[in-house]
Amino acid sequence: MDWFEITAFPNRIYRLSEPALGPLHGSHSWLVVGEQKALLIDTGVGVAPLAPVIRGLTDLPVICLISHSHYDHIGGAYEFADRRMHEAEAEIMANPTPELTFWGGWLKAESFSRFPTPDYEFSAYAIQPAPPTALVNDGDEIELGGRTVTILHTPGHSPGLLSVFEKATGTLFTTDALYDGEMFFNLRGSNVADGRRSILKLIATEAKAIYPGHFETMGSATFQRVAHHRLNMIGK
Ligand SMILES: [Zn+2]
């Protein structure tokens, strides 16, 4: 059985999920395919090779955008040569300890409903160092050929957290800045006031299709409801 579950969305967008992990132990990675390049947003927990799976979807050069340095988004980053992220968490990617990447004490053998291979040893789990090869910041555009995405710096859950917006299609990749499930603004590096501003920034995109790092995709009505619910929960 394949480790990654691949779902195709309109506009040559693919979601790669890890269903053997629950929604808060694994995450969604997203592949956006242009005419000349493809953008991979996040890379899963890193227990099964990701690059060959991406190669099965596109043969274009891949830009790997790391939304933030938590283990569930960075495990496969080392498999890609072109790695981009925000400066605030770049050092963690060079020295990705269990504590700094948050899997220590959280991800356990029991978190898996099955392992990627029968002989997989969770005791050997580690995040491979994968420092960014380029830094990106709020407002930066990435040209994929025939389509352009804009980087949004959306800190709060973590200091360097990035979201991605494609204006032409109204598609918003919210990563861990907003999703329809339990969220965390109480971690080391979290900042509730930043999180609030970031959610307002996401609302301001008026996105139509919202593709998060965890849980289900959202249309604009659900997105508005989830965003305002979250704003109420985290207060002023
Ligand atoms: Zn996170």
Ligand SMILES: [Zn+2]
């Ligand atoms: Zn996450």
